[in-house]
Amino acid sequence: MIGKSLLLLLLVLVLAIGGLIWFDYLNVIDAKNVLAPVYRFIPFISSGEPRTQPWVPADEILNLDNERLAIRLEALELQRMEVEAFRRELDSRHGQIEQMAEEVEDRQKALEELANSLRLERLDTDNRDRNIEQIARYLTGMPPQNAVEILAAMDDQGAIDVLRKTEEIARAEGARSIVAFWFSLMDPARAAELQRKMAGRPASL
Numbered sequence: 284m285i286g287k288s289l290l291l292l293l294l295v296l297v298l299a300i301g302g303l304i305w306f307d308y309l310n311v312i313d314a315k316n317v318l319a320p321v322y323r324f325i326p327f328i329s330s331g332e333p334r335t336q337p338w339v340p341a342d343e344i345l346n347l348d349n350e351r352l353a354i355r356l357e358a359l360e361l362q363r364m365e366v367e368a369f370r371r372e373l374d375s376r377h378g379q380i381e382q383m384a385e386e387v388e389d390r391q392k393a394l395e396e397l398a399n400s401l402r403l404e405r406l407d408t409d410n411r412d413r414n415i416e417q418i419a420r421y422l423t424g425m426p427p428q429n430a431v432e433i434l435a436a437m438d439d440q441g442a443i444d445v446l447r448k449t450e451e452i453a454r455a456e457g458a459r460s461i462v463a464f465w466f467s468l469m470d471p472a473r474a475a476e477l478q479r480k481m482a483g484r485p486a487s488l
Contacts, residue, residue: 415444416448
C-alpha cells in the first residue's frame with residue numbers, strides 16, 4: 284500500500300509538473316523561474332533566460348480613465364482654441380464692420396451736406412432767376428432809354444441775363460422782343476460785345 288501511495292504521489296507530481304510545463308509553453312502562465320531546474324533536462328523547451336511578464340500596475344483601470352480624461356481634455360483644448368480663433372475672427376470682422384459703418388456714415392453726412400448745398404444753390408438760382416425776371420419786366424415797362432442806361436450800369440453777365448430773360452418772356456407771351464431796340468440805343472461797342480458774348484456762350488459768360 285505504501286508503494287502504491289508513493290507511486291500515485293509520484294504520478295500526481297509528474298502530471299502537475301507536466302501541466303505547469305505545458306501551460307508555461309502555451310504562455311498561459313509564467314513558470315520558467317520555478318521550472319528552471321526541470322528545463323535543464325528539456326533542451327527543446329528551455330529558452331536560456333526565464334520569461335518575464337510585463338508588470339501591470341494595480342491601478343491600471345484608473346490609468347485608463349486618466350488616458351480617457353487626457354484625451355477629452357485635449358479635445359476640449361482644441362475646441363477652446365478653435366472657439367478663441369473664431370472669436371478673434373469675429374472681433375476682427377466686427378472692427379471692419381464698425382469701420383465700414385463709420386465710413387458709410389461719413390459719406391452719408393457728406394451727401395447730406397452736398398444735397399443741402401445744392402438745395403441752397405437751387406434756391407439761390409431760383410431767387411436770382413425770379414429777380415432777373417422781375418428786372419426784365421421792369422425794364423420792359425419803362426422808357427427804352429432809361430432801360431438802356433440801367434443795362435449800361437450792369438456788368439456784362441448781369442446785362443446778358445436780363446436781355447435773355449426779356450427775350451424769353453417775349454417768346455412765352457407771343458410778343459415782339461424789345462432787346463433789338465435796346466441794342467440800337469446802346470453804345471455800339473458795348474452792344475457788339477454783349478451780342479458777341481450772347482452768341483458765343485448761350486448759357487453764361
